[in-house]
């Protein structure tokens with residue numbers, strides 16, 4: 001089983017190029033089901049979750065292959081679709097597989113998708129997705145762990161989401177683009193990945209307005225055509241490398257990113273005493289000797305991203321005081337805490353809140369990754385800790401971070417993959 005071995009306490013400097021956004025590419029790849037003919041997606045991240053989503057499409061009979069050997073480009077041809085089922089053994093590997101539900105229901109009037117089940121960070125229900133489909137006239141049944149949805153033709157509806165769910169907003173948009181009439185989504189998620197999905201669909205002929213705001217209006221159209229589309233940069237990967245700069249810089253320049261997607265993080269890094277500057281497509285961060293403690297609470301966009309909470313906690317483990325980290329989006333997203341404690345971090349957890357009392361130095365240790373962002377938290381701590389850190393179960397890391405060793409080595413880190 002491969003592990004990541006990191007020799008810490010090195011000053012890191014240089015530039016790192018952000019890959020395409022996993023959390024935009026996944027719903028967009030699923031949304032190609034809505035189109036006719038060929039679509040080519042560019043700037044697709046080379047991460048395991050993309051391979052899983054391609055397997056989901058291939059399982060439907062859809063051809064999803066690399067474009068002329070370019071690992072960041074995928075060509076999809078929907079005309080070969082022969083099945084409307086997403087099986088448990090694939091869906092359990094990646095909950096985002098449920099994003100094929102809306103497209104299949106909208107285009108073919110039927111879908112059979114395994115319930116995703118929970119994961120390390122929470123129960124992850126999809127009740128709001130299903131409630132929206134029902135509002136649009138779909139019949140929803142649960143059979144042997146599968147969602148079976150059907151509708152002659154979905155009709156436009158007023159959908160008010162109980163919570164600005166990212167996946168729920170995306171699935172509802174996809175269900176609405178071919179529906180009969182107009183759908184309005186209130187309390188919609190405002191994440192940039194929603195706007196990227198809408199931009200892809202509008203390029204394919206959809207009529208979506210307001211994506212990126214909490215009120216989205218979709219006028220159903222008869223059909224969508226395949227297009228070429230370039231995925232937005234990954235704001236969570238970019239934020240993770242900005243925190244590498246804060247923790248281990250030297251000076252780290254994160255290129256090919258959109259600083260406007262990371263406003264709150266950049267403000268918090270400056271508050272912690274780091275030098276932060278940005279251009280329209282890059283972020284520069286210089287570390288400080290010991291960061292100041294800064295409290296955060298996670299929140300739907302544009303608040304502090306839950307996907308950067310674990311990484312922020314790694315930074316706060318090195319401060320000169322105590323900071324409060326509140327996780328208000330998921331019910332169980334502190335799985336990185338016991339592992340950081342193994343490295344000497346002083347963290348007290350009480351429900352959804354952690355009090356992190358910084359220490360001058362963490363000490364490397366064998367630790368275990370539990371989910372994508374917890375594994376990022378561990379490699380951050382390992383880069384700044386004394387001695388060597390060995391991270392096991394790094395398949396979690398591979399799901400969301402492309403070429404992590406190469407990118408970190410490019411900044412001067414001593415990191416390698418070891419097998420044991």
Ligand code: EPZ
Nearest residue numbers: 023096124125126127128129165166167168307329330372
């Ligand atoms: C997306 O997950 C992201 N994944 C997550 O990133 C991210 O953490 C999350 O949005 C929040 O920003 C992808 O885009 C593939 P939600 P999603 O629906 O859509 C509850 C990563 O590390 N909820 O906004 O599943 C839910 O339990 C991953 O890249 C319901 O109760 O998130 C959670 O507590 C992890 N019922 C909260 O809402 C529903 O029907 C937010 O979930 C739907 C959600």
